[in-house]
Amino acid sequence: MRRWAMPGVAALLAERLQSAFDTLAPGSDPVLRPSDRADFQANGALALAKRLGRHPVEVAEAVVAAARLDDLCERVEVSGPGFVNLFLSASFVERSTREMAADRRLGIEPAAIPERVVVTYSHPNVAKEMHVGHLRSTVIGDALCRMLGHLGHDVVRENHIGDWGTPFGMLIEHLVDVGEEMAIAELSVGDLTGFYQSARASFDGDGAFKERSRRRVVLLQSGDAETLRMWRVLVEHSIAYFDEVYAKLGVLLTDDDVKGESFYNPMLPGVVADLDAAGLLVKDAGALCVFPRGFTNREGDPLPLIVQKSDGGFGYAATDLACIRDRVDSVRATQILYVVGAPQSQHLRMCFEVARMAGWLPDRLRVEHVAFGSVLGADHRMLRTRAGTSVKLVDLLDEAVSRAAEAMAERDRDADLAPEERQAVARALGIGAVKYADLSTDRVRDYVFDWDRMLSFEGDTGPYLQYAHARIRSIFRRAASEASATGHSWADESAVPASAIVIRDPQERALGLTLLGYAAAVHSAVEESSPSKLCAYLYSLATTFTSFYERCPVLRAPDETTRRSRLALVDTTARVLAEGLGLLGIEAPARM
């Protein structure tokens, strides 16, 4: 079932164990796991013993006898009820760490068979403010895109913005009322809330306005040129605003990724016609519906997916179905990831099921709802402002940066940083803290938004990882300055070759072993669409590094061989931290 091969040292071990298990029973799973009593353990003997009707310990011993592991392990033992404990040899760790250090890609091989993965995320609405609800989708989607891309997949980003539908009657009429100049000014400064709410207020309080809005929707649907022109004004200025937020957030999305609801609008009649031709359409209470298998409503009756409303308008389900067809037929996706909040789970499952029933979605194609929970405030309720409104995303990001700047000023470490550089670092820290807090917890759970915790330099936070990275970079700065004073030749970090790595001290071994887990961490994060897996790995690398650093002097190592080795080890650590954070969309400044 594993879609991507297990990478790194674990792969080698798994291969060897597999052949050993195959001698006893072809195809049985070695069940290789990292272990806290060894480097790895293989638990497959227990299940196999059951199947063969033999003693587990005896099976484990047979596996050990059959396995060729002498070049990888210094010790292999059978323990407990039948576990095989594997202790890697220092020479293997050393060899592997050197290979990784010498590899520009740090041991991550590009996929042999690249997938074309559509990732749909962010999804703000035109003329509506972006709020924390968009934060998670944008940040998680961005990290997934970066990781998939790094693994060599062909990533197609799609931003399914809300740029069509009945609210536009109201929004366009409001544009008419306030005048285009005024409207553009309002949208350009990012006061989308003001614009939307004024329109809403007129709609709710003014019967004539409401009627105009209704007629305007019809004009929009029928393609009236002037209406479309005004619609475009709203869309374009909103997108310009979204771009500002994306720039502030530091994500990959661009205008080219926008594929809003309006894009699919021309395809909707075809969706309905083809569903009808397939015999799936049922008229129910005036609406055209499909009843996917396995879904019922509160009365226990089949639950419909409404594709065309009784007034003739298309439901959003029609658009979502058109999306699937477009992504399969035109984009030629081999995978589709929906980075959408957990509440839409049922709706998406229904859409996927209908698409399958209609034959639009091949069974082999992986379609996944990458669901995520809500952002909660300290009171464990949906995050809101004191006034009870949803928090503007830009305000939140600005606060993150100013809080980070304060924290820097308090500490005053790199006092000689130029003002622009300071500001850039504050942005990296503040935005990084917000992103890391979001990405590091299991995405499907709700998470509690807490400024003090996420901006802390202690514990599992973005700033802590950035700090670990900056500390390593400072070693090389110092090395360089000492070299210019003493004439040492090893100062330049690029001058320390990977082959200099020697593994002797237990802390060196621990660091090397942790480094070697990098590729596996990225793969599992991608396989499970869970950036938190990569976060957990980077955090363990950072803590392993600080333990190492406490006990293993680098620049003051006892001898030149050790010093060069540790410089190479530590440089590799910094590269992994920087690249890993980069894959999460988080910057790693050299100083802070």
Next chain:
RNA sequence: GCCCCCGUAGCUCAGCGGAUAGAGCACCGGCCUCCGGAGCCGGGAGCGCAGGUUCGAGUCCUGCCGGGGGCGCCA
């Protein structure tokens, strides 16, 4: 009422059917002639409840309790 998600230490979270359930914060106690102490080392304390499957369950299944969300013309 039905469906989905969540429930692990005081708090915030990890735990891919495997051994004694791990971190961080907070708390307590150590380590400073410290290459960035925003650090390192150590300590106490926990799987919502009840059944079941399994050689083995925090993990899988069933029921219950608690929290959140969804359930026909909004997206």
